[in-house]
Every structure is written in C-alpha cells, then in structure tokens.
Amino acid sequence: MTKFGMAINLDRCMGCNTCAMACKMQNNVPMGMMWNRVIVEGCENEFDAQGTYPNLARTYLPIACQHCENPACQRVCPTGATYKDDKGRVQIDYDKCIGCRMCMAACPYNARVFNWNDPVRDPDFCYGDAGVPVRSKGVMEKCTMCKERTDRGDEPMCVRCCPAEARTFGDLDDPSSEVSRLIREKSAYVLLPEQGTRPQVRYFN
Amino acid sequence: MQTASPKFKIVAGVLGVLTAAGVAAWIYQLMGGLGVTGMNNGTSWGLYITMFMLFVGLSAGGLIVASSASVFHITKFKAVALPAIILSTVCICAAGMFVLIDMGGIQRVWRIVTGPNPTSPLLWDMCVITVYLVLNILYLLFMTRYGVDSRKVEVVSRFALPAAILVHSVTAWIFGLQLAKEWYSAIMAPIFVASAMDSGLALLLVVLVALDAAGWFKFSRELMKSLAGLLATCIAIDAFFIGCEVLTMAYPGARGAEALSIMLGGATAPFFWFEIVGGLLVPFCVLVFAKNRANVKLVVASSVLVVLGVLCKRVWLLFTSFVVPNVYGAPGIASGSSAAAHATGVDMWAATSSYAPTWVELVVVAGVLALGALVFMLLARKMLVEGGGKKKAQVASAVRKEAASAAGAEASA
Numbered sequence: 001m002t003k004f005g006m007a008i009n010l011d012r013c014m015g016c017n018t019c020a021m022a023c024k025m026q027n028n029v030p031m032g033m034m035w036n037r038v039i040v041e042g043c044e045n046e047f048d049a050q051g052t053y054p055n056l057a058r059t060y061l062p063i064a065c066q067h068c069e070n071p072a073c074q075r076v077c078p079t080g081a082t083y084k085d086d087k088g089r090v091q092i093d094y095d096k097c098i099g100c101r102m103c104m105a106a107c108p109y110n111a112r113v114f115n116w117n118d119p120v121r122d123p124d125f126c127y128g129d130a131g132v133p134v135r136s137k138g139v140m141e142k143c144t145m146c147k148e149r150t151d152r153g154d155e156p157m158c159v160r161c162c163p164a165e166a167r168t169f170g171d172l173d174d175p176s177s178e179v180s181r182l183i184r185e186k187s188a189y190v191l192l193p194e195q196g197t198r199p200q201v202r203y204f205n
Numbered sequence: 206m207q208t209a210s211p212k213f214k215i216v217a218g219v220l221g222v223l224t225a226a227g228v229a230a231w232i233y234q235l236m237g238g239l240g241v242t243g244m245n246n247g248t249s250w251g252l253y254i255t256m257f258m259l260f261v262g263l264s265a266g267g268l269i270v271a272s273s274a275s276v277f278h279i280t281k282f283k284a285v286a287l288p289a290i291i292l293s294t295v296c297i298c299a300a301g302m303f304v305l306i307d308m309g310g311i312q313r314v315w316r317i318v319t320g321p322n323p324t325s326p327l328l329w330d331m332c333v334i335t336v337y338l339v340l341n342i343l344y345l346l347f348m349t350r351y352g353v354d355s356r357k358v359e360v361v362s363r364f365a366l367p368a369a370i371l372v373h374s375v376t377a378w379i380f381g382l383q384l385a386k387e388w389y390s391a392i393m394a395p396i397f398v399a400s401a402m403d404s405g406l407a408l409l410l411v412v413l414v415a416l417d418a419a420g421w422f423k424f425s426r427e428l429m430k431s432l433a434g435l436l437a438t439c440i441a442i443d444a445f446f447i448g449c450e451v452l453t454m455a456y457p458g459a460r461g462a463e464a465l466s467i468m469l470g471g472a473t474a475p476f477f478w479f480e481i482v483g484g485l486l487v488p489f490c491v492l493v494f495a496k497n498r499a500n501v502k503l504v505v506a507s508s509v510l511v512v513l514g515v516l517c518k519r520v521w522l523l524f525t526s527f528v529v530p531n532v533y534g535a536p537g538i539a540s541g542s543s544a545a546a547h548a549t550g551v552d553m554w555a556a557t558s559s560y561a562p563t564w565v566e567l568v569v570v571a572g573v574l575a576l577g578a579l580v581f582m583l584l585a586r587k588m589l590v591e592g593g594g595k596k597k598a599q600v601a602s603a604v605r606k607e608a609a610s611a612a613g614a615e616a617s618a
Contacts, residue, residue, distance in 0.1 A: 030546065031545075031546045031547065031553075032539060032540065032541050032542070032545035032546035032547070032548065032553045033246075033539050033541050033545075033546075034539040037536075037538075037539065039532065039534035039535065039536075039537075040534050040535045040536075041534045042533070042534060043534055043535040044535055044556045044557075045535050045556075046535040046536045046551055046554075047535075048535060061532070061534060063532060072383070072384065072385060075324045075325070076324070076325050076326060076327065076382075076383070077322055077325055078317050078321065078322055078325040078327040078328040078331070079313075079316040079317050079320050079321070079322060080320045080321075080322040081316070095313070096313065096316045096320060097309075097310060097313065098308050098309070098310045098311070098313045098314050098316055098317065099239070099308050099309020099310040099311075099313075100307070100308055100309070100327055101249045101250060101309070102325065102326075102327050102379070104246070104249040105249060105250065105380075105383055105385070105386060106383050106385055107385060108384070108385035108531045108532075109531065109532055110246070110247070110530045110531070110532065110538050112246070113246050113539060113541050114239075114246060114249065114309065114541055115238070115309070115541075116238055116239050116240035116242075116244065116245070116309075116541050116542055116543065117237065117238045117239075117240035117543050117546060118237075118238060119546075120546040120547065137238035137239075137240075137309070138238060138239065138308075138309030138310040139309065139310060191532060192531055192532065195384055195385060195531075196384065
C-alpha cells in the first residue's frame with residue numbers, strides 16, 4: 001500500500017509563505033481562502049514576536065490538511081463525501097458534499113475552508129492546474145496533497161516550491177523512502193497528538 | 206364549521222406575512238450562498254444551528270408529558286395530551302427546517318439517502334428526527350382521527366418516550382462526540398435531555414395558558430400547579446448537570462479553563478450569566494414555592510425565563526468552542542466570508558473567531574418561528590376547537606345510522 005505523507009523541517013522554515021502561494025496557484029483556491037497557511041506561533045498579530053525585547057523569537061508553523069490516519073472529518077461526514085483514498089490521502093468528493101460543515105467542526109487543525117459564496121478570483125479566470133476541479137459555492141475544500149500532481153508521480157506544489165527545501169514528500173509505507181528516513185532519524189512529531197488523529201504530516205527541528 | 210374571529214384572522218395574516226418574508230430571505234440565501242450569513246471558517250455554525258438545538262429541545266416537553274401520561278398512567282396529564290402533541294410536532298418540524306436551511310448544498314441532500322456514512326452523528330440525527338416526527342403524527346392521528354383510540358395511543362407512547370430521549374441525545378452527540386472542541390463531554394447528552402425537558406415543559410405551560418385565555422382549551426389550575434412543580438424539578442436537574450460540566454472544565458486549570466474564562470468573562474459571558482441567573486436561579490426560586498405555582502402570572506413569567514435561558518445556553522454552548530482555534534497563531538484562519546473574498550492584506554484573516562447574525566439570518570429565523578406559530582394555531586383550531594364539535598357530529602351520525610340499519614351499526618361505530 002502507498003501512504004503518502006510529508007515531513008517538514010521547521011528549522012529551515014523562514015515564514016516566506018511561498019508554499020501557501022504555490023498551493024493557492026496550483027489548486028485554483030479562490031480569494032479569501034487558503035488551503036495552506038504559515039502561522040507565526042503564539043502571536044495574535046502577524047508582525048509580532050514571542051518574548052520581550054531584546055529576547056525575541058519568531059517561529060513559523062506551516063499548516064494544511066494533516067491527512068490523518070484517523071481522520072475526525074471523515075467519521076462525521078454524513079454522505080461519505082470526505083474519504084481516505086487508496087494512496088492514504090484524505091479527499092473530498094465535491095459532488096457528494098451537502099455543505100453541513102460537520103467536518104469543519106471536527107477538524108482539530110482548522111484545515112478546511114468552505115465556499116460560503118460563489119468563488120471570487122481576482123484575475124477573472126481560473127489560475128490553477130487544468131486538472132484541478134472547480135468547486136462551486138456550498139462545498140467544503142482543503143489540501144488534497146496535490147492529488148493531480150502526486151497521482152502522476154510529481155511532488156506537491158508546496159514541496160516543489162519551498163525555497164528553503166524544508167519539505168520532504170514521499171511514501172510513509174516505504175521504510176527506505178527519504179520521508180520515512182527523516183521521520184525516523186529526526187524523531188518527527190505530529191501536531192496536537194492528544195487529538196488521536198495520527199497525522200501523516202510530521203514536523204521536526 | 207365555525208368562522209374564524211377577526212382577531213384570529215389578523216394574527217394569522219401577520220404570521221403569514223412574516224413567513225413570506227422568511228421564505229424570501231431564504232431564497233436570497235440560496236442565490237447568494239451562506240456568505241450572506243455571519244458564519245465564517247472560524248465560527249462555522251451560527252444562529253440556525255442554535256435554533257435547531259433549541260427547537261429539538263422545545264419539542265420534548267409536549268411529547269414527554271403526553272407519553273408519560275400513558276406509560277406511567279399519570280391520568281391527570283392525559284387532559285393536555287392533545288395540545289402537547291400538536292406543539293411537539295410543530296417544534297420538531299421547525300427544528301428539521303433549521304437543519305435544512307443551514308445546509309450549503311441543499312440540492313445534494315439526497316446523497317444522505319444514497320450514500321449514508323453510518324458513523325456520522327448527523328446521519329443518526331436525521332434518522333431519529335424522522336422516526337420521532339412519524340411517531341408524533343401517529344400519536345396525533347390516534348388521538349383525533351377516529352376519536353381517542355386509547356389502545357393505539359398506549360402502544361405509540363411506549364415508543365415515543367424513548368424516541369424523545371434519543372432525539373435529544375443524538376442532537377447532543379453531534380457536538381459531544383467532537384474531540385476537537387470543548388463540547389467533547391459525556392454529560393452533553395444528559396444536559397441536552399434535561400434542558401429539553403425544562404424548556405419544553407416551560408413552552409407547553411405558556412401555550413396551555415394562552416389556549417386557556419383564548420377559550421380554546423380548558424387548562425385547570427390544579428394541573429398547572431403540578432406541571433409547574435415538574436418544571437422546577439427539571440430546572441434543578443439541568444442546573445446540576447451544568448454545574449458538573451463547569452467544575453470538570455475548570456478544575457484541571459488546562460484547556461477547559463481557557464474556554465471557561467470565555468464563558469465567565471469573555472464573548473459568551475452575557476449568555477452564560479443570563480442562563481445561570483435568569484434561566485435557572487430565578488425561575489427555580491419562584492417555582493419551588495407551592496403558593497407561586499398557583500399564580501398564573503408567575504408561572505408564565507418563570508416559563509418564559511426558562512425558555513430564554515435555554516436559548517442562551519445553546520448560544521454559549523455552541524460558540525465558546527469556536528473562539529480560539531486549537532493551533533493558535535497569527536494571522537490565524539482565512540475567514541472565507543464574503544467580506545474576506547474582497548479584502549486585501551491581513552483583513553481576510555482572523556486570529557480568534559467571532560460571529561454575529563446578519564439580517565438574512567434574523568429574517569429567516571423570524572419566518573420559521575412565524576410559520577411554526579401559524580401551523581400551531583391552525584392545527585389547534587382544527588383539533589381542539591372544531592374537533593370537539595366534530596366528535597359530537599360523528600356520534601350523532603352513528604346514532605342515526607344505527608336507527609336506519611341494524612346490520613350496519615357495528616361497522617359505523
């Protein structure tokens with residue numbers, strides 16, 4: 001079995017948001033929504049830092065769908081629109097989504113975004129990959145781990161574009177893959193382990 | 206058939222106009238998407254789900270009083286069974302409407318039937334509400350259609366009582382099974398059942414007093430006293446459960462305490478304190494004295510406070526969990542609202558989440574409330590006012606037939 005996952009080296013992340021932009025472009029994500037975002041940890045304002053002057057620190061946390069092994073969103077979906085696909089990714093079947101937003105309340109990572117309106121795109125055309133389906137109003141969407149790219153053997157766009165090479169993508173079921181090696185050697189951890197979701201996106205320092 | 210009084214026509218007309226306004230606002234929402242509401246990616250449920258919880262609860266009082274009259278042979282409650290069941294039926298329909306109005310893709314809702322996911326509490330809820338509605342309608346039919354068929358009523362009440370408990374529990378599980386939110390608590394289902402009992406009973410009391418005042422239904426003061434006593438007990442149970450939950454949240458001083466500080470002094474504090482003081486403490490202190498329970502004005506005032514208190518409880522219960530995301534940090538969550546779609550820079554983000562209903566939500570809610578009141582008035586008029594007359598006519602015609610044909614007497618009776 002294939003189980004796609006990702007390991008992110010937080011020491012390399014400099015909060016440039018290139019991954020967030022690359023994701024938005026690749027996946028045709030409308031205005032006002034992000035599938036992938038970079039958080040300045042522990043701050044309310046984007047330009048703040050933790051600590052008091054002169055002992056300040058800024059740490060960044062790129063966060064998108066964690067593609068959990070035990071996805072809370074998939075459990076609560078009444079129509080089975082959210083499902084775990086054959087490559088271990090969590091996907092949404094947009095035709096089945098009734099817009100009840102159970103999954104949104106269930107996701108501990110706030111990874112999901114909802115089409116509250118007809119999607120707005122500032123350049124008045126679809127800027128995404130031609131293979132990415134266009135979502136209509138009233139459906140949920142989120143990171144697909146670049147399904148269209150990873151299906152044809154490419155890396156997700158956030159991995160491809162990260163200028164610091166902080167992200168590593170691969171098959172968690174293959175112990176010899178680079179991502180498995182990093183997770184093993186760097187003791188990569190998961191976000192919110194107390195939620196029991198067993199994410200396939202891991203972080204390490 | 207009696208003609209309606211001018212007063213009835215005016216009230217029905219006003220309710221009809223409000224309903225039409227609600228339908229218009231709903232159509233507007235269907236055209237524009239849920240972006241016309243105040244909901245966003247941080248606070249993804251709003252006034253509709255609050256009202257859904259409230260109305261599932263309000264529906265309980267009627268059915269529980271009526272069915273416990275049959276199940277536990279409390280004969281004095283049987284007198285109010287019919288108006289109680291009418292109320293229960295109307296409230297559960299309103300609750301169902303709120304769920305459907307809240308859906309972003311109502312045109313795809315049939316997917317629940319063709320591809321149900323058995324682990325989803327929302328699926329359980331839809332099933333249980335449907336069963337509950339069918340039981341309510343059967344109950345009504347058995348009480349009115351062929352005169353009171355007490356054997357069938359007894360049978361249906363034995364299913365209706367557990368169904369009523371279950372419908373509130375399942376509604377609680379929509380929230381209480383979500384590990385990601387502060388709702389995750391085993392006491393959620395008991396709390397929902399308790400607040401369903403007190404708010405439902407309170408609404409039933411208000412409605413029965415109103416029906417009595419309108420001369421549609423005879424509601425004895427003795428019965429009011431005993432229902433008000435039951436209400437006081439239910440308020441106490443509700444308060445006990447809330448106390449258990451609040452203490453469990455507060456004691457470890459961990460994440461639960463953060464949520465509690467929002468309830469005690471943050472965004473949802475006005476609702477929390479109104480419920481504790483106005484919804485539990487004051488009505489309990491009034492109704493605990495037998496003398497007050499005989500006073501119509503005090504009973505009605507306490508009942509109204511209880512319903513408002515439970516509404517406030519739904520508000521703090523739902524929204525407190527949405528305020529601070531689990532993974533906190535700037536810039537926060539892309540709010541996704543209509544405003545955010547056209548915003549630039551940091552304006553599309555929210556580090557902590559907030560919500561206020563828009564006029565569309567308020568008009569839709571007013572419309573559903575008006576429709577519920579209208580349907581209740583029409584059903585009550587048909588079953589309580591005209592039903593009484595019709596029954597006499599049925600008896601008279603049966604007597605006539607008996608005289609005409611001895612052979613057909615048994616069938617017509």
